[in-house]
Amino acid sequence: MKKITLLLALSCFAFLSSCGDHDHEPVGVNFDITFKATFDGVQLEKNKDVQFGSIPLFVEACRMYLSDITLLNGSKETRLSEIEYLDFTPGNATFATPTITFKNVPEGEYTGIRIGYGVKPTLNAKAPSDFPAGHPLSVEVDYWSGWDSYIFTTLDGKADPENDGTKNLSLAYHCGSDAVYKTFEFDLPIHVHEGQAGARVTFDMKKFLTLADGSLYDIVANPATSNSASNVIVAQALTANFGRATTVEQ
Amino acid sequence: MKTLGNKNISWLAFASLVAITFIAACDKDDPQPMVVSGDLMDIPYSPQTYTIIKPANFPEIPIPANNPMTVDGVQLGRRLFYDPILSADSTMSCSSCHLPQGNFTDNKAVSTGIDGIAGRRSSMALLNLAYVLPQDGYFWDGRAKTLEDQALLPVEDPIEMHNTWPNVVEKLKKHANYPSLFRKAFGINDRTEITKELAAKALAQFERILVSSGKSKFDEFVGGNFDAFDDEEIDGKLMFFDEGQFYNLPDAQCFHCHGGITLTGGKFFNNGLDSVGSLDEFKDLGRFKVTGIESDKGKFRAPTMRNIALTAPYMHDGRFQTLEQVMDQYSDNGYGVVNEGAFLNQIGFPNGDGTYTGLTPYQKKAIVKFLNTLTDTTFVKNPDIQNPF
Numbered sequence: 243m244k245k246i247t248l249l250l251a252l253s254c255f256a257f258l259s260s261c262g263d264h265d266h267e268p269v270g271v272n273f274d275i276t277f278k279a280t281f282d283g284v285q286l287e288k289n290k291d292v293q294f295g296s297i298p299l300f301v302e303a304c305r306m307y308l309s310d311i312t313l314l315n316g317s318k319e320t321r322l323s324e325i326e327y328l329d330f331t332p333g334n335a336t337f338a339t340p341t342i343t344f345k346n347v348p349e350g351e352y353t354g355i356r357i358g359y360g361v362k363p364t365l366n367a368k369a370p371s372d373f374p375a376g377h378p379l380s381v382e383v384d385y386w387s388g389w390d391s392y393i394f395t396t397l398d399g400k401a402d403p404e405n406d407g408t409k410n411l412s413l414a415y416h417c418g419s420d421a422v423y424k425t426f427e428f429d430l431p432i433h434v435h436e437g438q439a440g441a442r443v444t445f446d447m448k449k450f451l452t453l454a455d456g457s458l459y460d461i462v463a464n465p466a467t468s469n470s471a472s473n474v475i476v477a478q479a480l481t482a483n484f485g486r487a488t489t490v491e492q
Numbered sequence: 493m494k495t496l497g498n499k500n501i502s503w504l505a506f507a508s509l510v511a512i513t514f515i516a517a518c519d520k521d522d523p524q525p526m527v528v529s530g531d532l533m534d535i536p537y538s539p540q541t542y543t544i545i546k547p548a549n550f551p552e553i554p555i556p557a558n559n560p561m562t563v564d565g566v567q568l569g570r571r572l573f574y575d576p577i578l579s580a581d582s583t584m585s586c587s588s589c590h591l592p593q594g595n596f597t598d599n600k601a602v603s604t605g606i607d608g609i610a611g612r613r614s615s616m617a618l619l620n621l622a623y624v625l626p627q628d629g630y631f632w633d634g635r636a637k638t639l640e641d642q643a644l645l646p647v648e649d650p651i652e653m654h655n656t657w658p659n660v661v662e663k664l665k666k667h668a669n670y671p672s673l674f675r676k677a678f679g680i681n682d683r684t685e686i687t688k689e690l691a692a693k694a695l696a697q698f699e700r701i702l703v704s705s706g707k708s709k710f711d712e713f714v715g716g717n718f719d720a721f722d723d724e725e726i727d728g729k730l731m732f733f734d735e736g737q738f739y740n741l742p743d744a745q746c747f748h749c750h751g752g753i754t755l756t757g758g759k760f761f762n763n764g765l766d767s768v769g770s771l772d773e774f775k776d777l778g779r780f781k782v783t784g785i786e787s788d789k790g791k792f793r794a795p796t797m798r799n800i801a802l803t804a805p806y807m808h809d810g811r812f813q814t815l816e817q818v819m820d821q822y823s824d825n826g827y828g829v830v831n832e833g834a835f836l837n838q839i840g841f842p843n844g845d846g847t848y849t850g851l852t853p854y855q856k857k858a859i860v861k862f863l864n865t866l867t868d869t870t871f872v873k874n875p876d877i878q879n880p881f
Contacts, residue, residue: 288785288787289785289786289787289831302787302831302834303834332627333627333628333629333634333759333760333783334627334782334783335783335785336785369549370551370752370753371548371549371550371551371753373551373552374551374552375551375552375553375554376554380551380552382551382623382751382752382753382754382757383751383752383757383758383759385751385752386733386747386751387733388733388734388735388747398834399834400830400834408828408830409830410828410837410846411846412834412835412836412837412838413834414748414834414835414838462846465846466838
């Protein structure tokens with residue numbers, strides 16, 4: 243009988259201890275990030291004229307994949323998402339500013355965020371048929387068998403380099419393949435608490451077309467990315483600009 | 493509370509049917525036959541999930557939660573698709589404009605409705621419709637978000653079936669077979685529960701099974717049988733997908749609009765058919781009528797290239813009789829209209845001054861030959877999708 247009593251007492255202790263452990267686990271909350279594309283600081287709209295240096299142009303399509311969106315706090319990392327697909331120029335509207343709600347994010351103070359621009363190599367090794375319907379990587383229109391790669395970033399448009407009122411220069415920047423994938427970190431305090439406003443991530447596509455020295459990319463000489471998976475110089479040059487083209491705020 | 497035994501229910505159902513038949517026969521114009529509640533309950537309702545057969549390298553087929561695929565749902569949809577009961581004078585069915593042998597087109601420039609009025613546009617191929625995204629929608633202009641929405645529209649279109657759904661529903665309720673088929677498909681208890689929404693769901697289920705067989709010559713090639721193509725077909729494929737740079741072949745830029753395994757991105761383009769001074773001059777404003785976006789004037793859906801050789805004539809208005817004519821058009825690099833597709837003026841090799849060479853006769857011929865490898869006769873001959881009557 244004594245043994246049974248002892249066993250029961252130990253069981254109760256173990257049960258209560260385990261309850262106590264649960265109580266100390268961090269509680270996750272919803273955290274929103276709103277994504278926006280701009281051109282020279284102004285909302286990017288489909289087929290709306292903008293100025294690129296002396297060249298008038300408009301954007302027809304702006305889409306991108308982002309991988310491993312991760313909140314940072316020193317050495318601690320909290321991945322919000324493995325892959326996201328953003329279409330800033332959807333078929334039924336002139337622009338979109340998609341908001342994504344990340345669920346069960348541990349509450350706390352973070353010191354920055356890391357974003358992967360494109361589809362990370364482990365996922366890029368797959369194809370749309372490998373993913374269920376509705377998955378961001380099931381989108382066929384942004385996969386190119388010629389590269390065996392997703393098209394990470396799409397920026398299509400038309401420019402009028404002669405300034406004669408005719409936009410006869412087609413711009414087609416389709417960046418893809420593993421060599422083009424790039425990550426950038428942005429340092430800023432990010433507060434994740436119940437009821438706290440989310441973050442805003444803005445991609446300025448004029449800065450995407452602006453080099454590190456501040457000069458504008460020569461869109462007349464290079465109006466399109468190469469079709470060769472072994473020649474991704476233009477795609478790499480443009481993707482490298484995302485660090486400066488991205489603004490994160492809260 | 494007393495419950496009715498099976499025998500009593502059977503008797504009641506039989507009596508109801510006799511009464512309905514009698515009333516319907518006596519007065520054809522009676523819009524509302526007398527129906528005893530639960531007149532179909534004696535018919536078993538045991539839905540079996542319908543699994544759509546798709547090629548292994550095709551993405552998973554999205555099925556809407558509010559219209560799960562069932563064997564009886566598909567069969568009902570198939571009958572409705574081929575039955576002229578949907579048109580006002582019972583002369584025209586969906587299949588009048590969408591015949592299997594034409595990849596579910598009618599091979600006419602534009603289709604003609606029951607009143608002999610020609611429509612504005614060519615009937616679209618019905619293949620791999622299940623993959624269309626709601627944001628793109630159905631028809632040449634994407635005006636229906638879902639297959640269920642799409643199925644509702646031709647019935648009441650005055651230049652197509654020129655009927656009304658209330659009229660169709662009444663005919664279905666009075667029909668000798670359809671009430672039981674609706675019961676089996678959707679579990680309705682009596683014929684008064686037949687609605688246009690259920691009819692559209694059944695039609696959508698049937699249209700959702702219209703998926704490639706994966707047995708075209710192209711599928712053989714991408715599946716690893718490289719002997720399936722001759723040299724000309726390989727050249728055509730390389731140009732179609734802009735993969736010919738190491739073989740001194742130019743980019744034909746086709747895949748930008750007709751990409752992915754289903755060979756359609758489902759998006760809308762001005763594909764450079766007409767030289768217009770302003771976008772308002774397009775004879776058919778296309779996608780603009782749906783979105784109201786100025787730059788969508790004159791834009792139409794890029795159709796699937798699978799089975800394209802079976803769907804002549806081509807374009808939304810059927811203006812081209814042959815694929816050779818289509819290639820001639822694209823090889824001219826458009827007219828420079830402001831909303832033409834970004835790649836439309838980049839077909840061929842670059843001339844160095846922003847213009848492109850277009851394609852040589854051999855290159856055009858090779859691409860047409862490649863397009864013929866996309867023909868999927870297994871699909872169009874599939875007995876499960878033929879006329880059941």
